[in-house]
Amino acid sequence: MRVYNFSPGPSALPLPVLERAAAEMTDANGTGQSVMEMSHRSGDFRPIIEKAEALLRELMEIPGGYRVLFLQGGASLQFAMVPLNLAANAQPDAQPGAGKRALYVETGIWAKKAAAEAAKYAEVVTAASSKDRAYTYIPSAPAPAPDDAYYHITLNNTIVGTKWAGLPETGGVPLVADISSCILSEPLDVSKFGILYAGAQKNLGPAGTTVVIIREDLIGRAPEWVPAMLRYDVHAAEGSMYNTPPCYGIYIIGLVLQWLKDSGGVSAAARRNREKADLLYSYLDHSSFFRSPVEKPFRSLMNIPFVPVEEDPEKRGALEKRFVAEAAGEGLVNLAGHRLVGGMRASIYNAMPLEGVGALAAFMKKFEEKARS
Numbered sequence: 001m002r003v004y005n006f007s008p009g010p011s012a013l014p015l016p017v018l019e020r021a022a023a024e025m026t027d028a029n030g031t032g033q034s035v036m037e038m039s040h041r042s043g044d045f046r047p048i049i050e051k052a053e054a055l056l057r058e059l060m061e062i063p064g065g066y067r068v069l070f071l072q073g074g075a076s077l078q079f080a081m082v083p084l085n086l087a088a089n090a091q092p093d094a095q096p097g098a099g100k101r102a103l104y105v106e107t108g109i110w111a112k113k114a115a116a117e118a119a120k121y122a123e124v125v126t127a128a129s130s131k132d133r134a135y136t137y138i139p140s141a142p143a144p145a146p147d148d149a150y151y152h153i154t155l156n157n158t159i160v161g162t163k164w165a166g167l168p169e170t171g172g173v174p175l176v177a178d179i180s181s182c183i184l185s186e187p188l189d190v191s192k193f194g195i196l197y198a199g200a201q202k203n204l205g206p207a208g209t210t211v212v213i214i215r216e217d218l219i220g221r222a223p224e225w226v227p228a229m230l231r232y233d234v235h236a237a238e239g240s241m242y243n244t245p246p247c248y249g250i251y252i253i254g255l256v257l258q259w260l261k262d263s264g265g266v267s268a269a270a271r272r273n274r275e276k277a278d279l280l281y282s283y284l285d286h287s288s289f290f291r292s293p294v295e296k297p298f299r300s301l302m303n304i305p306f307v308p309v310e311e312d313p314e315k316r317g318a319l320e321k322r323f324v325a326e327a328a329g330e331g332l333v334n335l336a337g338h339r340l341v342g343g344m345r346a347s348i349y350n351a352m353p354l355e356g357v358g359a360l361a362a363f364m365k366k367f368e369e370k371a372r373s
């Protein structure tokens with residue numbers, strides 16, 4: 001039996017994608033091979049990566065003048081690649097942080113990690129932080145100076161469940177965004193960004209592939225000492241095939257994108273995502289048993305944390321534990337909050353159907369009634 005999987009990542013994939021991959025497992029496209037067995041430079045694999053890129057360009061309406069790269073190392077490697085390529089000092093033996101100035105908005109744990117990694121190569125300035133209220137909102141931040149190397153945001157904060165309600169004004173300074181947990185969840189104007197990056201394992205496919213969308217003028221700025229594998233210019237020049245790319249992951253991403261296109265594209269996904277999120281938020285806002293810790297204008301469509309209203313930490317901890325265990329017993333799995341913040345969290349990416357969210361809301365209601373009686 002398939003469960004409803006609320007995992008924050010790796011997360012649920014659309015069933016039709018898994019079924020198609022299973023059907024093609026030993027013989028893809030009549031080649032007599034699995035995609036896993038193909039040479040990445042062969043005529044068999046070439047159409048697979050080309051189709052994945054073409055679908056991503058179509059679905060995200062990526063303008064000309066941007067390159068799409070399929071890399072490895074997760075979003076976490078982008079935390080280093082962005083500063084290495086856009087801000088690092090020309091001297092390999094420069095002091096840590098001796099690069100150009102880059103602004104970071106600290107909206108959660110991933111944003112903080114990104115800034116900490118960048119601080120090894122760039123002069124990192126925290127433009128604003130929402131740490132004062134446990135990252136439950138998105139702070140407003142000052143505009144960058146014209147010669148800042150870039151301005152980094154985390155568009156959707158997976159752990160705390162916030163998202164940017166609008167984009168910051170950065171003038172001519174490239175806006176760089178981690179979109180790991182919101183890529184393709186609703187329309188996004190790519191032309192507003194210098195770089196977008198996302199680990200695949202939330203809304204795109206299996207872990208192991210990272211998608212980078214980069215404006216062409218930002219390619220070729222890395223100092224010479226930066227290793228080949230960490231350079232956008234090398235990966236762009238080689239069409240993501242400087243070395244062996246994550247072939248099977250790229251193939252699954254292609255299937256996921258085809259599924260998304262067949263189900264109406266990004267605006268249809270956004271309507272479904274809004275409906276799913278509204279169902280949970282309206283339940284939470286009317287419940288006197290559970291609540292959402294996130295301030296209303298900044299609530300994520302993808303990751304919805306919730307906590308019991310109970311204030312006694314011991315009782316609350318026990319309720320949370322029981323909730324997660326009993327939900328799993330009903331086929332609603334991976335609802336525990338992040339280990340750093342506790343509570344519960346429902347991650348409801350594109351592949352989560354409305355029925356799954358409905359089942360969760362019904363379970364919450366039942367749990368609440370039982371706990372009160």
Ligand SMILES: *Cc1c(COP(=O)(O)O)cnc(C)c1O
Binds near residue numbers: 009074157179
């Ligand atoms: C999951 C996640 C990451 C970490 O991704 P990896 O691919 O594991 O490196 C970074 N940022 C955000 C916003 C995430 O959701």
